[in-house]
Amino acid sequence: MGAQEKVEVRSVLTPRLFALLVLFGAFMGLAGVLTTPFVPSWLGWSTLLSPSSAPLVTLFILLLLSQFAGISVKREKLVLLATAAAMGVSFCYSWVPYGIIHNTAAIRLWQYNWHPTNWAVRSYWIFGPIVSDPAEMTPIQTGGPVPWDKWAPFLAWWITYTVLWLLFFTGWISMLQERWMIVERLPYPVAIPVTMQVALASAPKGGDPRIRFFLLGALVGALVILPVIATYVNPAIPDIYGWSREPFIPWWLGCIDFSRTPLGPVIIPISVLPLNPENYVVWYIVPSKISFTVWFLQLFLITIPSQIAFYMGYYSDLPTMANRFHAFMNGAPFRWNGWYVGAAFGLIAIWLALNWKYMKEVFMKTEQSMPAKLRNIMIIGSTLGLIGLLIAAGVNPMAAPLILLSMWLIYIGAVRQMGLSYVTAVPGDWTHLPTLVKYLYIPDPGYIAIDGANARPPEMVVTLWFANRPTAVLFGYGGIIGTIPVYYKAAFDYGINLRDVTKLILAIGIVSAIIGYPVALWFSYAVGTNNTRMGMFDAWWHWVFGCPWSKVEEQFITEPLAQYLLAGFALIALVSFLNFRFVWWPLDPVGTVIALGGGFATGYILPAFIGWLVKRLVYRVGGTKLDENVGMPFAIGFVVGYLMCQIVGGIIVTVQYFLPK
16 A cells, blocks of 8 residues: 555444444443442552553453454454443543542532632632532542532533543544554554454464464463462462562552662662563563663663762752652753653654644545544534633633643644654653643742632632643543554554544543543442542642642742753754664654653663663564564563453452452
């Protein structure tokens, strides 16, 4: 097929199949939202099923059935089934909707105490029911009936807001994805766990030699995580890895907080040290040029210069600071997070500049994934709708389009990274946001008097809140940004009609949002968050995002920042030029972005180095054939087996929660 040739592929999405897939997606969404509160925190941020895990586990079960029970499923249906599983859970797991609901409930629960940000927005319906006494909100913690009438405006706004972001990014990704897939032929390593399982599950038994190494990898991956699961299932079983104790980080399984080790006060730039084997295996899946770039730059660009700066008197507060990664990445003299954001924006900005003719004409082109007219209506309509919703919620009118622009730059750039690497680094963490919006409040506007105390102006609180994690979790943080490109790529690889995938993405995504918010709200009240393992999920956002304690220029990435953003942009421009100009050039632009922002600045040095070294040895011994037939199937199998064993363990401990004590 020619680089720009359009090939019409017959649709296999009959009305009956479409209805069945929507029902399956709804079932997965319900399973996701109902299991989340009872899953232990070590399991992926209290998530049993996520947009990334649900489809991989679905395919793995079908793969096992095909190999050992003789059940055969066609490739087209496998891809569509995986798409349905991913989209069904897209708004039905921990971050969405529980993170949204529980943070707004937390605002009401503590709106009259010493926290001034909460006072400022106590009359804003966008933050849940307007209550005169925090006791009115305690049933969400202890159990009780849901006051649906008071929550109705909140639910309607958030469901609409979520669906509009789904339309916005589906339109943009479908527009750009085909150029990246068809014209540029990006490899999309993030899609390999899906595409490989589809190929293995649809092949006749014994017909694909890769199956042996895939299953071996799955077995090893399961055995690696099994001791951890065994300890949680039965606390009498010793924690042989020690991952549940200090200096290991509770929310990053198998990763050491390096600052708490004996070498922590001596080697300042190292904040975390992953020891989980899964963190190393995934780096085998990453293209070797990218993995080399990551460990090389994290060592020689970040670690060594920062250690020298420490000897010169910088980072003087870090030797005694635990969890020091944010302070290190945001601190002088380098402010690496500034470099990171500049490089991430530069990666997509340079592509846009080099492809300005395509972008100029793209709105007139009908893509295989969607008619041009419909896509344009989706993008323009969702853009206007999102701006209108934000203004209606109380966001500064100038900030509303800046929120969209910030999120567009960050997450379209993330999709570009996914086209080239399995591991990506997206500046969507709360310390990097609200990327552009914060400049509306620099210099800091100060405080106003509310009930005789100093508090932030309500508009500022609402604006900074929606410019941060409450918006980003709707599509980032393992959500639809990482889902939609994978299934377009899987469909493209197997000759499946891309419009079939688009229909499922939109239909099941909308169903997921409609299911997620009301069910999560009902379940939180019915059970009471105090009676679940999860509790109030990640409910600290209201303490930070409104900048109640410090000036805006001192929070997030500390100002002045422009020179660091420019440094990151200049670095990515230089690496991109040299990478394009010279075949021998060893550093990759995407690897540069990941090096600057991945693994808390230096946490990828060892995993990326080991992954790169093993891959180089495999190529040295057996070339691409050994990699394709043995190395990659084993690595993908390891990740899937590890994940499957985690989920089985999560199901067991969830069931245990309800058994008589």
